[in-house]
Amino acid sequence: MEHSASRDGTTGWPTSSDYISQTLHVIDFLASRYAKHPAFLGIELLNEPSAAEVPLDTLVSYYKQGYEVVRKYSPSAYVIICQRIGSADPLELYQADIGSHNLVVDLHYYNLFDTFFVNLSAIDNIQFIYKSREAQLQALNGANGPLVFIGEWVNEWNVTSGSQSEYQDFGRAQLEVYNAASFGWAYWTLKNDRKHWDFEWNIRNNYLRLSSSEKRVFNSLRWLLLASICFYQCQILELVENWI
Template sequence: LWRISASEFQLRTYQGQFLTCDGEGNSVYATAESPSTKETFEIERKNNNQVHIKLKNGPYLQVTIGNQLTADYPGTPGWNENSATFEMTIVANNLHGDYQLANGYGHNKAKDVLRRHRNSFITIEDFKFLYRHGINAVRIPVGWWIAFDPNPPAPFVGGALEALDNAFSWAQDYNIKCIIDLHAAPGSQNGMEHSASRDGTTGWPTSDYISQTLNIIDFLASRYATHPALLGIELLNEPSAASVPLDVLVSYYKQGYQIVRKYSPTAYVIICQRIGNADPLELYQANVGSHNIVVDLHYYNLFDTFFVNMSAVDNIQFIYKSRESQLQALNGANGPLVFIGEWVNEWNFTSGSQTDYQDFGRAQLGVYDAASFGWAYWTLKNDRKHWDFEWNIKNNYLPFGSSPSLKIFNTLTPLGLVFSWLYLRQIL
């Protein structure tokens, strides 16, 4: 369901075609490859899940005896049982990302919501907090529309570029380095809300979207390559193994590497592992570039049924037996550096005590400190307390001060922390 306005929508099938109708008296078919006026319908909704659907400035749709949708219901249907009253079900995995927020609020209100969010979520005080705790780098997620600020394509609103400029300025003030992470690519690289998917589908691996994405990398590299706070550029966050073929991804990474090198001979170029059923070694064998290449792995004891019934001890042993052995193998491989670009002090174990969380966090810090490039926690601030790095530190759930890594935070080893002003769950 693509929302156009408060009452206008376009309806897309799982195969990607849109419902279309040539006008009054005609049937409705799922044949349109892209939406326009003929694919735009008005939806009237009752307090419950009942709806009427009509052509824009036209008649209501009804179902015929032969199960065909036609635009010819006579008059205005009531809410009793009739051929023009439908049920609409909002599924449990509905999206709450950047696209949905900006589209749902409308431009003016979304602009105000995001302005207030950016002004309060990450501030210079946060960089002061990072500096006091020995953090020397941040990984900053951005969406593709940042390249079009201050007037990005609808429904997105401007302001992200100013926020990124502020972050670079504050980082420089506190001798903190920045990694720019393209978190949301045109068309969505994984169908999830953090990739700004419009409807849960993955459309990124097409030549047009890939070309657009390379232009965005060019914009970011040209703008920040000479900034003293830049550490590196991550070309794409969490492409889906189910939807993004390896050869397509590697080709994109190679082109992105060359674009960054056009502007900087030394900035790190970070390539993210595919999520799903993918072996990180596939990127070590890809020969993306000659130097300063980093592979980003995301380590969560979540999002997989494998972790559902694990005890606290099981989770901790998994860190030592599985994560540590993989890190050692990748560190020893003849290829890119290893970056644990996302991890969090949270799990599926629902009855964990403070001591359990401390032991789990201590295990992760001890193992991830061995990554040859470093690690980044997701995130600095979050509405879920165990995802909130600042809360974990202040409430002594993450034994950060006793971590061996603290001894090397002020070296050139780029250990760091992730934050995002575009991670919108905080304000929903």
């Protein structure tokens, strides 16, 4: 089962006001608990809503309510809203007037999961990054609205016999284009049993070649991750002690 899939393939969230209310309750709980914490940067309201299953008006209504919930507790936290996955233009969220400030649209860029990419060559994939992804990113960066966050991308494709140099070129193209995102990017994921999905493996094996400044950021993030794990372990222990 994929991380964002349901167990039986159904999607009940957009058709149930109770489910949506429960989700808003969770956002309220998290925002109220962590809004004053110095490490709190922002919160994402939903991950990968399906364009085929989630109507735009339902999603926009939820995003507007979620934005206001976060603003009850923090005037400055970033509120992140994910694009609809599938045949939907992320520009639709820029036209929805969801929030006035510190709003971020999360884009997930994969040259996978779509029949369009199945037969593309290495060169075709690289050109798609420069011609399509870059053009869309420039348009969204220039729009009068939310910041742009490439929240998921990976140095992987459907090319079955890609050489290391081709992977390097593909990774370089993505880094060059995604570095222009106004809110930055995040790789999916830091560690994975599939090597090209593993950010650390890509760097150590020279499939992704970061600049010196990017390497410093990566090393800092590794320490931040360890610190976060320790912090949450302490939080869990505290909850257990209080419960006992």
